[in-house]
Amino acid sequence: MNFDRIKEKLSILADAAKYDVSCSSSGSKRTNKKKGLGDSSGMGICHTYTADGRCVSLLKILLTNHCIFDCAYCVTRKSNDIKRAAFKVQEVVDLTINFYRRNYIEGLFLSSGIFKNADYTMERLILVAKKLRLEENFNGYIHLKSIPGASDDLMYEAGLYADRLSVNIEIPTQNGLKLLAPEKNREDFLKPMKKVRNEIVKYKSEKKLIKSTPVYAPAGQSTQMIVGATNETDAQIMYTAAHLYKKYKMKRVYYSGYVPISYDSRLPAIGTEVPMLRENRLYQTDWLLRFYGFSIDELLNQKHPNLDSDIDPKLSWALRNLHLFPVDINKADKQQLARIPGVGLKSVYKILQARKYRKLGWHHLKKMGIALNRAQYFMVCDSRDFLKADMSAQQIKSNILTQGKSKYKPLFNSQLNLFE
Amino acid sequence: MKIVLFDHSFEGLLSAIFEVFHLRLKDVKLMRQNNHAASFFDEEIWVSTDQEKAARVAKGIIKYGGKSDLTWLYRCFLSELAEVPQLILAYICQLMVDKHSGKNDFSRDAVIQLQKINKMIGREKHRMDAFVRFEKTANGLYFARIAPDFNVLPLNAKHFKTRFADQEWCIYDIKRDYGLLYDLESLRHVHLPSVNTFLHSTPPDLLAEDEVAYKKLWKNYFEHTNIQERANKKLHTQHVPKRYWKYLSEKYILDY
Numbered sequence: 001m002n003f004d005r006i007k008e009k010l011s012i013l014a015d016a017a018k019y020d021v022s023c024s025s026s027g028s029k030r031t032n033k034k035k036g037l038g039d040s041s042g043m044g045i046c047h048t049y050t051a052d053g054r055c056v057s058l059l060k061i062l063l064t065n066h067c068i069f070d071c072a073y074c075v076t077r078k079s080n081d082i083k084r085a086a087f088k089v090q091e092v093v094d095l096t097i098n099f100y101r102r103n104y105i106e107g108l109f110l111s112s113g114i115f116k117n118a119d120y121t122m123e124r125l126i127l128v129a130k131k132l133r134l135e136e137n138f139n140g141y142i143h144l145k146s147i148p149g150a151s152d153d154l155m156y157e158a159g160l161y162a163d164r165l166s167v168n169i170e171i172p173t174q175n176g177l178k179l180l181a182p183e184k185n186r187e188d189f190l191k192p193m194k195k196v197r198n199e200i201v202k203y204k205s206e207k208k209l210i211k212s213t214p215v216y217a218p219a220g221q222s223t224q225m226i227v228g229a230t231n232e233t234d235a236q237i238m239y240t241a242a243h244l245y246k247k248y249k250m251k252r253v254y255y256s257g258y259v260p261i262s263y264d265s266r267l268p269a270i271g272t273e274v275p276m277l278r279e280n281r282l283y284q285t286d287w288l289l290r291f292y293g294f295s296i297d298e299l300l301n302q303k304h305p306n307l308d309s310d311i312d313p314k315l316s317w318a319l320r321n322l323h324l325f326p327v328d329i330n331k332a333d334k335q336q337l338a339r340i341p342g343v344g345l346k347s348v349y350k351i352l353q354a355r356k357y358r359k360l361g362w363h364h365l366k367k368m369g370i371a372l373n374r375a376q377y378f379m380v381c382d383s384r385d386f387l388k389a390d391m392s393a394q395q396i397k398s399n400i401l402t403q404g405k406s407k408y409k410p411l412f413n414s415q416l417n418l419f420e
Numbered sequence: 421m422k423i424v425l426f427d428h429s430f431e432g433l434l435s436a437i438f439e440v441f442h443l444r445l446k447d448v449k450l451m452r453q454n455n456h457a458a459s460f461f462d463e464e465i466w467v468s469t470d471q472e473k474a475a476r477v478a479k480g481i482i483k484y485g486g487k488s489d490l491t492w493l494y495r496c497f498l499s500e501l502a503e504v505p506q507l508i509l510a511y512i513c514q515l516m517v518d519k520h521s522g523k524n525d526f527s528r529d530a531v532i533q534l535q536k537i538n539k540m541i542g543r544e545k546h547r548m549d550a551f552v553r554f555e556k557t558a559n560g561l562y563f564a565r566i567a568p569d570f571n572v573l574p575l576n577a578k579h580f581k582t583r584f585a586d587q588e589w590c591i592y593d594i595k596r597d598y599g600l601l602y603d604l605e606s607l608r609h610v611h612l613p614s615v616n617t618f619l620h621s622t623p624p625d626l627l628a629e630d631e632v633a634y635k636k637l638w639k640n641y642f643e644h645t646n647i648q649e650r651a652n653k654k655l656h657t658q659h660v661p662k663r664y665w666k667y668l669s670e671k672y673i674l675d676y
């Protein structure tokens with residue numbers, strides 16, 4: 001192996017791949033077979049974190065950054081004056097195996113610029129995965145990018161070797177896509193996504209009848225949307241996301257704050273701040289949809305098309321729905337508990353467990369580490385101190401904001417001392 | 421107060437707890453032998469490890485609390501924290517009264533403390549799953565040095581054994597001077613006098629030919645997968661605390 005040459009390619013092709021924020025390596029059930037290498041049945045591990053605090057779990061690279069398209073938001077676009085490189089299939093295989101054996105990574109995330117055409121590119125990606133599985137007996141995690149426009153046959157084959165497949169929607173609205181990537185159309189993105197969804201459904205039903213059905217993309221599909229490249233609203237992003245979860249059974253939708261990489265006047269100028277807070281609010285909303293039983297129209301609607309930046313979306317919802325509170329910590333069911341601002345799913349679990357033994361008061365909740373600075377306004381517990389009954393949404397909000405930073409507020413300390 | 425001393429092992433602790441029950445000792449303090457500074461006023465009882473007694477206590481725990489209680493207590497024990505033996509004793513006493521697990525009673529002090537410790541153990545175990553960096557040595561063995569805050573290596577065994585079933589590897593805890601060695605067949609605990617426990621990585625002359633090249637590639641990858649515009653130092657060190665950096669080849673400067 002010519003290490004200097006590999007190093008140069010790796011620099012270029014890791015650089016080009018880094019804007020895809022997906023780093024997940026969980027959700028697969030692939031176990032180590034015949035004393036081979038690797039296992040991806042666990043929860044996925046972040047082996048390190050980049051200087052920007054993001055999880056590094058996969059070797060995330062492009063096979064090549066040559067591309068025939070010219071999508072304005074992408075560094076790899078044809079018209080961009082950058083160094084180009086391409087890995088040989090075997091080079092990617094060797095890198096993956098050698099990184100994996102040293103416990104640097106959970107596996108490979110391979111994407112690519114589109115060279116020649118969609119199918120030619122997809123074939124190369126599949127070849128890497130196939131070699132890893134069949135020649136190296138590799139059971140680590142493989143995430144392949146589905147190339148927009150790739151044929152159904154290839155998408156079927158890809159799923160036989162990959163744990164996860166993803167097509168990035170990138171631009172949340174049709175109009176945005178027309179503006180920034182006029183050569184592309186929505187159908188090209190959706191076609192491989194549909195095929196993969198159908199195969200997953202088929203696999204699941206066949207598996208019940210025939211045990212030996214070959215595994216198909218066990219970690220499902222994901223996609224990514226760029227946030228802040230066009231002037232879309234949060235509602236437009238999240239309704240698209242909700243649709244993708246429902247219709248295409250996405251495992252994950254990722255939101256990636258646009259990092260300015262171009263002087264193109266259609267896009268935010270270079271030097272514009274990456275909208276990280278907005279990105280964070282979108283993820284919070286995403287979690288509320290997937291794990292907390294919220295429906296999208298509760299969180300975003302015509303009256304409320306954008307998320308608040310100063311408070312989190314659950315708190316924002318609760319303040320708009322004060323008539324549903326306070327919730328009794330000692331009686332409420334799981335769903336109700338999960339809707340209290342400041343009470344996460346772990347806290348819900350702790351409350352449900354602990355209240356089997358005794359009625360819970362403020363001091364119990366505090367010890368469990370519940371964010372009482374937010375939660376206290378929305379709950380009653382085994383204590384007569386519930387002072388918030390007649391506060392308005394505005395008052396509660398300003399109280400919470402002024403108490404700001406400290407996660408556990410001292411307001412109840414005087415009463416707590418009586419108990420302890 | 422009576423001080424009950426035991427050797428460093430979990431079985432030692434269980435043996436000591438056996439004696440506490442057997443002799444109906446009241447007002448006792450359990451301590452590891454080496455954590456203990458002799459006191460003039462307290463009476464000392466030294467309990468040696470007795471597998472049979474330990475097994476009986478373990479059986480008792482399982483009977484009322486289930487296997488998961490026993491694992492839970494064992495994990496807490498691995499923290500090596502001085503207060504843990506006492507917390508474990510308190511928990512077992514209550515268990516014998518309640519006759520059912522109280523592990524999830526988050527309103528009890530001992531439980532909250534043990535749960536907290538168990539969480540710390542879990543976190544450290546996961547860190548080791550993540551932060552182990554094997555170096556391929558000249559004889560083909562993949563060797564890694566670790567120095568975890570707690571003695572979690574026994575908990576990592578299964579993970580590494582399933583994952584790296586087709587390569588010989590050894591993970592060595594240089595703080596406690598013992599390691600886990602996998603020889604393609606089975607796992608065993610080893611003490612290797614030849615390992616220089618002062619070093620954080622293996623001297624280059626003992627490494628396989630391409631090892632340094634791979635380390636450099638990894639470091640190179642690590643730097644290029646970063647997005648400058650999103651720099652967030654605080655978050656970074658929160659995830660990868662500085663004390664672990666010396667074992668992570670992407671973080672230290674390669675000087676060869």
Ligand code: SF4
Nearest residue numbers: 067069071074077113
């Ligand atoms: S097709 Fe993909 S790689 Fe090519 S310019 Fe568009 S987004 Fe970038």
